[in-house]
Amino acid sequence: xxxxxxxxxxxxxxxxxxxxxxxxxxxxxxxxxxxxxxxxxxxxxxxxxxxxxxxxxxxxxxxxxxxxxxxxxxxxxxx
Amino acid sequence: xxxxxxxxxxxxxxxxxxxxxxxxxxxxxxxxxxxxxxxxxxxxxxxxxxxxxxxxxxxxxxxxxxxxxxxxxxxxxxx
Numbered sequence: 001x002x003x004x005x006x007x008x009x010x011x012x013x014x015x016x017x018x019x020x021x022x023x024x025x026x027x028x029x030x031x032x033x034x035x036x037x038x039x040x041x042x043x044x045x046x047x048x049x050x051x052x053x054x055x056x057x058x059x060x061x062x063x064x065x066x067x068x069x070x071x072x073x074x075x076x077x078x079x
Numbered sequence: 080x081x082x083x084x085x086x087x088x089x090x091x092x093x094x095x096x097x098x099x100x101x102x103x104x105x106x107x108x109x110x111x112x113x114x115x116x117x118x119x120x121x122x123x124x125x126x127x128x129x130x131x132x133x134x135x136x137x138x139x140x141x142x143x144x145x146x147x148x149x150x151x152x153x154x155x156x157x158x
Binding site (some may be wrong): 006008017018021022024025028030031032033034035036037038039040042043044046047048049057061065066079 | 085087097101103104107108109111112113114115116118119120121122123124125127129135140143144145156
């Protein structure tokens, strides 16, 4: 099974990388870009019996290793 | 308009971050995880007239700033 995890900083947490990208875009003339947020995306293959089991397992992975649940939120997709 | 850019290393380019995550997952007992790839996801609001114009503009942004087209591929979504 193919798992995809999207990890973003929680709303309200200052996204310094996003701010840097935003000011770089403005510097290049794209003044219309705003609210830039930079996140991570992790994809992997997972040996699991069914999608529900895979999703539960990936959520445990996120809480233990992939994301920092204090400041980051994540979304799991199983395909 | 809301733009989302997914940026990944091209297939064949060594993904050291992905390898590190993979061995960490194995170390925690998840031996079923393989082919781990870590990418970036950038979301932002964009002032544009229509979706086609926005998509073209975001692709130029990717080529100029957001991605490294030599080793990275990207996918643009406009919503």
